[in-house]
Amino acid sequence: MKAGLGKGAASGLIVPVAILLAWQALAWRAGTPLFPGPWQVALSIWKLWPVIVGQIGYTLMRAFAGFVVAAVLMIPLGILLGRLKTVGRLVEPMMDMLATLPPPAVVPIVMLFAGTGDIAKIVIIAYAAAVPLIMNTYEASKGLHVMANQVARSLRLTRLETMLHIDLPASLPMIATGLRLAIASALLVSVTSEMLLATNGIGVFIQRQQENFQIAGGLAAIAFISVIGLIINNLVFQLEKRWLFWHYRSSESHSDG
Template sequence: MRIAIRVVLAVALPAVLFSVWWFATANSTNFYMPPLREILRIFPDVWTGDRLRTDVLPSLLRLAGGYTLAVVTGIALGVLVGGNRAVRAVLEPVLEFFRAIPPPVLVPVIMLFAGIGDTMKVVVIAAGCVWPILLNTVEGVRAVDSVLADTCRSYRITGLARLRHLVLRGASPQIAAGMRQALSIGIILMVISEMFAASNGLGFAIVQFQRGFAIPDMWSGILLLGLIGLVLSLLFRLVESRALAWYHGLRRAQRGS
């Protein structure tokens, strides 16, 4: 029941915005702002099975690859930095320097080393997604309950057992928050990376529509991009609610008391 309520709340605002878009453009004669009904009419003609396979699927695979790389790198480096004061003192200034660089600016640089293929696009996505995961992991590891840490030390729970049951479990709510932020960043960088020297992908298709003055087709691509973001967000919320059920139950119990 709670999951159904969360789904309704998640789609409520998009539904309102969708309605506003419909009525605001109902009588539009602006070439660059066609009516929403026209966009919806051509949507199934534009995004056929072939185009979904040649443009949308490659984009999702690049997003999955870059996001997975960012999650693994961000959590591993975050545990290292957050759990070791000396390492944090050495790496923190460097990390802050690179974090301040906007990922889209790195696209030309990454192209020099990784070429213009899928590797470049995956690296660009990973380079942008890693920071919220890394920083949230660092803060989550640093905030692990000291009493639980002392208990593990007393019972000589060390190594992988300590990492799994204390560090990662204690930091998991903040890690999940970083992963949620990184997902939206990844979708943005997926599109941006495909606007540079690409031959397929959702971002490539949208740019091609714009250059060919196929404005309704371009808007249909933007609409599809928003729908993909919404679906991925809902899926992430579902997985998060299952994985962190213990944490949400603890929060509800604390509020109830």
């Protein structure tokens, strides 16, 4: 078993190593600091990591703030719209339209109302995170099983209680998908908004590196972003498995049976 695992890991390394070698070969052929290979990037990571970690802190903080604002506002709103069918039907095309509007396109407008400070960036991040959240929550609560409604009625739950005790838990699996998408887009837009409304953060760091022709330094920062993204994705996945175990268990038994 152990030997088999080791062999699997070794064969799994072939593709990444091949990609790194190909990149390094391309960099040697280009022979300019404007096209660094993985080796130069590794050196830059070694040199710059304290700065990068500090700057990423700002970026993550804003991403988190925007995400929380979006989650607190949009999950209840989505459930409410799913309940109020007529309003929901009218708002639905509007949501579809907003969903197609790329978050960075909102930047110029937000800039007018909120300037270029932290608030403006958090607003943009919240907008980006809000779209997947409200769409998933609304879809889930709209498509609830009729039986759930009848249970609520026979228990004489009030509207608010129904939303809290029936709609919310039943929609959770789809809300979790929305949360995952929202976290990804919050991170993404956090970096983008920094680059367009420069003050601090990893996006600005990357731009400074570019202005000083330090391409390897910029790629080092990108490597940090990608590792952090990977860690956050895994974390979310683990939390989802822990909190939504009932959903996974039932869907697993379905596929088995």
